[in-house]
Amino acid sequence: MAEAAAVFAGKAVVQPAITYLVKKIVDRIPDGDLCKRLQQKLPFVEAILYAVDRQQTLSNPSLSEVVWQLRDAIQEAEDALDTLEFLDLKSSANNRSKVSLSSLLSSISRKFHVADSSRATENLKDALKNLDAVLDNAGRSLPAIYPSSCSHGKAHIQDSASIQEVTKELRTTIFGRLKEKDAIIDWLGVLTPNIRDQKLSLCAIVGAGGMGKTTLAQFVCQDKKVQDHFANKIIWADVSKIFDPKVLVRKISGSFNRYKASADGLDTIMTDKFLLVLDDARDDAQSERWQQFLDLIRKNAPMGGKILLTTQIRPVANAVEGQMPPDTYKCLELGGLDQENTLKLFNHHAFGDLSPSDCFELQLIGEQIARKLKGCPLLARTIGRHLQGNTDHARWNTILNHDIHKVDDVATEIKKVLRLSYESLSNEVQVCFRYCSIFPPHYKFKMEEMVEMWKLHLPKTTVSRIAQIGSLTTLRELNGFSVKRTDGHKITELKDLRKLQKVIVLDVQNVIDHTEASDAELDKKSDLKVLSLEWCADQASCDGRILNKLVPDSNLKHLVISGYNGTRPPLWMESKYFSNLVYLKLDGCVEWDKLPPFGYLWTLKHLFLKNLPKLEYIASSSYSTVVYGYRDTSPDVLPPHLITFVVKNCLGLSELPSLPFSLRYLDIDRVGMSSLPTMCTHMGRRRVSLVESQLSILNVESCNLLVSLNGFLQEEHCRVLTVLSLVCCHMLISLPDASDFKRMSKLESIRIIECNRLSSLGGLEALSHLKILRIEHCANLVTTSSRLPPASDESTYLKLETLEIDDHQLLAISPIRNLCLTKKLIILEREKMAELPLEWLLQNRSHLEHIEISNAELLKSLPNMHEWHTLRSMLLHNTPLLQSLPLMPPNLWVLDINGCCNELHGECQSGGSEWSKICRIHSCNITPKI
Template sequence: MAEYFVLDIAESLLGKLASSVYGQASRAYDVYEDVQGIKDTLSIVKGVLLDAEEKREQQHGLREWLSQIQNVCLDAEDILDGFQCQNLRKQVVKASGTTRMKVGHFFSSSNSLLLRFKMARQIKYIRHRLDKIAADGNKFGLQRIHADHRLVQRREMTYSYVDASGVIGREKDKEAILKLLMQPHPLGDGDKSLCVIPLVGIGGLGKTTLAKLVFNDKRMDELFKLKIWVCVSDDFDIRQIIIKIINSASASAPNIAFAHQENLNSLDIEQLQSRLRHKLSSQKYLLVLDDIWSDDRTKWIELKDLLKVGAVGNKIIVTTRSNTIASMMGTVTPYVLEGLSMENCLSLFVKWAFKEGEETKYPNLVEIGKEIVKKCRGVPLAVRTLGSSLFLNFNLERWKFVRDHEIWNLKQKKDDILPALKLSYDQMPSYLRLCFAYFSLFPKDFCFSDACVTDLWGAHGLLRSPVGSQKIENISRLYIDELRSRSFLEDFEDLGAHLYCFKVHDLVHDLALYIAKGELVVVNSHTSNIPGQVRHLSVVENDSLSNALFYKSRRVRTILFPIHGVGVDSESLLYTWITRYKYLRVLSLSDSRIETLPNSIGKLEHLRALCLENNRKIKRLPHSICKLQNLKFLSLRGCMELETLPKGLGMLVSLQRLLITTKQSILPEDEFASLNNLHTLSFEYCDNLKFLFRRAQLTSLKVLLVQSCGCLESLPLHILPKLEVLFVIRCMTLNLSLNCESPNHSLRMKLLHLEHCPRQQTLPQWIQGAADTLQRLFILNCDSLEVLPEWLTRMSHLKMLHIFNCPQLLSLPNDMHSLTALEDLSIDGCPELCRKCEPQSGEYWSFISHIKRFSIGETREEKLLFRMRSQLRLRLRN
């Protein structure tokens, strides 16, 4: 893997070496000459890296040389980052005021003279290694290349949820599947209560896309009372599939789409199957089981027997890559999805490679495009990916390069399209390739949030501003937009206020695994050992963990547990990791079952992200955790037994996101006031909290989530001057009007989500302070809400208003037509109000007829919005 990321890593290191922080620190530690020597040598080496990458396939020795360059750069970064940590600690001591001696003692475990000697020795060794490797590179005859010509411009983005018009060549397939679904008794195994239609084809053909087209066809809404979508993916876990079906059925059912879903994980299989059969009984349903991989017939028959309930005419669509699975599961002949015709492939290619109508100006490129399309073998994903890679690039040689590149000759499995994807990957800018590789650490069908990728990429220093000093969340969004423009992402949803989520296509995930091998490793039951060069680990199975597995590796920077329910339960293994991997940047121990966290956690001075969420045993945290001055993300969400927050929390001066569950009744306000970089704060299941803050000013906070805090009485919005996003969910005693400023108090709020607020008969007056900024307002399950105030119509920037399950709400403000920015209005679960808003006949129709998108009691829209809310919350938690 080293040859693919060395340029980005070298550039990152050079950027650090050139900074004033490193310059001052190197003088203070008397290693300035050696640091400058590293910088000079690395600058020379960087000049030939592009040429080395181009020639690596022809010269095997070059691949090893590039690997050595990468390793020495990463080792240098580990050592040099110690400068930054020492600088942050000095800031803490300096800012501590009267407690300076106490704080100084807290950090006094390291002898300064010994530390100076140790760092000087390590820097000299790095310089020696780099000089030797650079000298070895002379034998390859490399040339200096100053520009990376592989850069591809970003195309304009759209954010439509389902764009049926963008699907080319599948109309006949869609009608064929619809015909099968509408047949009263299709031929099969004689079981008229359950018909299973398999959709089979190789990866990337568009099986899921076709299933979505069918699923969202209006004719299906008329035919089926319930429509249920379940992504099964790799593991055919009957328990989890049942839970997904129940939840999806709840979202699909009229009038209950936004009801709070119960926690089904605690139920045993007998209780689950009973809930499932009750949910499906007397209902005619359409169920999509997407992406089946398991050929275990016993499991399928067990699930199928549970699904044989409800009305006659139930249908199941199954998508799979395997003909064997299709034959096993189907009650009718499998529908084999073929590749697109050459004509349709070319149409799709032109759509992605040119702006509309622009292809007529470049007939020579279109001819080359025809040859490129032939190599894609009718697979839409390959066509879209290659078309995107050439968008706005009219260089004839570049098009020939794509057509003739030897990557097509790579050995591959039958029907694999890795060459098409790999070629587009190779054309990525170097800074984007390393970011892309991190997707391999997560399971297929993982829902990524903006916070998830920003935390991970940011922790490893991958988010570098191309212009000026942009915020890392903005840079992360630029990277995501570019990956999306190259067709590497799917199911992208922009939820506003800088909140978004997406998934990675299965084939793209396979590509990430392919290019990440060696340094990014997924640990499962098949893993026999961890290679010594590994730097990033993702653990996906509990049974795969043992001390013996990790004995060779020393350079690990990342440990993740990305799957719900999978976590570490061995405190000795955790101690080994913390002791051995002193350069860890990311340590995510979610869903672990440990009672204590080692005091040595404070020695991980490079740590940027620490996740302990959903640990149900831990009661206290070591105070040494507050030595982690580089820490930017700390999650204690779901730590239901945590009695108190660690003392010295205010010393985490770099902290940006903090998610808390605690039994503590009073928060240390002075500590929170010291967190000057904190922009996201979450309190969930903090049952003893009556007040958050009374006097502390959180001047940088932008996102606040309070959920299931049963004793909370008020919110201190007047001390949150920069708040942009507020979620209030199931805080039953909360009075949103208590202890808040007057309506004249100016707010910056852009998104407000109120859910299960039983004390609210109307909206709180302070919302008027956001009249010039509020863009999205969501009101859910507020049983006492009776009226929307007239001043709501003065929200000049309000784009989206969703109201669900507020049965006492009878009317809208009279001046709804004044909301000229309103584009999206959805109302359901408000019987009388829905009646008044009926198109044409409703008395409020004239108030709202100007709104571009509106839905009144539409189940399909409810389901979409339910998914959006769930993913919006996911963003805050990831």
């Protein structure tokens, strides 16, 4: 039934389906109360489908059960109604003595098995009662199953246009668009006011999705000249999918006056010049609505005003143009960025603050990728972020040589961004969009064909559960093939799947013996690139011969062995066997106490060793000779071209082997070592002095025996280290001194968390490029700060972008107390703060842009800030004792004070004693404590 199928198509179809049933039933069943109850319960259906639209059913069995109960109840009611209509049709046919039609209906009647209309009526009544009960059950269970759906309901119905609000504050770096920005600023009359300022004028920015229309509008609004010109009259409203003039006026009023929003509140807003941004307009069907809206604006704007409208749809701009005099309308067609700025934007997100010249080969590939993007900022930003930190040339080339929409990871990230646009479509268009997505690009279909089609959603692992999967000999992927001891599910099903490229084999403990394992013939699958062998955690002891017989083809690139409880690795994991292995993960092999050396794996770039509690060492050459029976000529224990090395939960491992110079990411977590590993002292025939280490990210966590970083960080090989993270290293006492830190000229971010014995930050002031410093739960540092003498006049030239601490007393330790160029201060205060650290703030006020305090429960007042010209945002949380505000910084853009007393909240409303201090702040949110 179409209406039953619509349960999975969205509320635009389901609600009409139930309404249709109710209307058809009214004349047949005298129980009007039942029909009325069904109509009243439609909001439950909307809430359920809101959750389904966000794909909650796959991960939420309870919600899935409710959805299926609803579908079955609707189908049952429809079948009963169809039966009654069929009996009516049959009776009519008999009366007309239409033999051919009667014959046809007789054949159909066998399907329904209904004797008379009275029984059919009872069936229909029973079906409606069942539907009523299902909706009752949905209403009771939905808050527990999916709370956000319930909170969605009324707000969504009352004002769908308010679902998404684009931030007014620009949070991204802009490349290009200066010409367009200048054109808009010139149109605004900021620099050269003219007679057009006395009239209501509108500029429409029209462009395809992802071209940066909203970003350009934000770029203009945050220009200092624009802000000064319009004072506090810059108003932002998201038009979204429903264009209702009254709703939009209410939103405009609310955007300016947070405490009193009404449909007739424009007169107090538009008495002076103003800039109104209408973002993402989509409704072009009702030009009279635009006329109604613009007439309201004109009526309340005697001094004129400016409206900046962004839209993807050219007919929207045309509809608005028809309501504006020619000399008051401007249209800006926003195309793609030029090649130079597209590349700059891509490089900014792909390489961060690193110079692309540091990765010359990737830079060349990046230039070719940027040319494919056709100037689209969304694609440049999304793909750049996707590749950030990824130095695998193969991955970059994959994106270069394939259509963007065919690269799974990139396509997923782009879809997340575009989903906002999808949710702004009307419900009817969303349903159409989903149906149309069934067809491949450029496929020609007939409308009647599309309506007939169904779309089936299946988890990726569903195909793998099909019995006798081995009959599908052309399969390329099996994501989660669960081995069982029953026919049709044994591992031998893999034998004839010669074209497999990826297989994840679960429950390998169910392989009966090594003969059965050998019959899977994994080594004869030359196309196999990804293999994962996973054992269940509660398995009995394993026969080592089974794993030895599960030998893959030597061209394998990606190998995972997980949960195996045999005593040693398989013989085929010896280094000479694999010629193309790139990724190796060994996880949960709890009985392994040693590993073979990996030095022969020349192609291996990513190595993960996790949950190997008995592992004592990664073997030397002598171990490899004894166990594997080949002569070792490689002095390296780790692969020479390794990029990523992760070791976690290996408490028996007392030391790590020497690290290759190619390594870029090192993550050590819960390892029983007392010192960090060293770099290799040889590079084959090349001299070490001619080779630079590539290590850029070092994470060390929960290494309770680690006392010092000396040795490793003192080497010459940490020159390109950019990120250092130290977490739960409880025995660590101090950081390296200034002479060691000075060599780390590219270190940008340091994170220190729960290092309880740390008493000194060492020579941190020598890090000339440090941008982010985060310190939390380091109690000894706080204690040390209380014993330090007063700060000296000597300042440090550290230019921190962000300083994040959890105790304001840390501002008294060296070198933090000498900072004077900090841009952002975040104090996630555990203790109650009674006053702001005024001395430190004054020391940094010429550069400080953002202040955030999480727990200001004892804070009674704020210092005078009217001369803090660089401060753009201030957030204070939990401020019940704060009674008044000082003069605010002149360029403050965002002020957020929550948890304040009711008195302060009242005085900050329009007309209150504090209103004059905050009325010019663009985004101001002051909320009382509940």
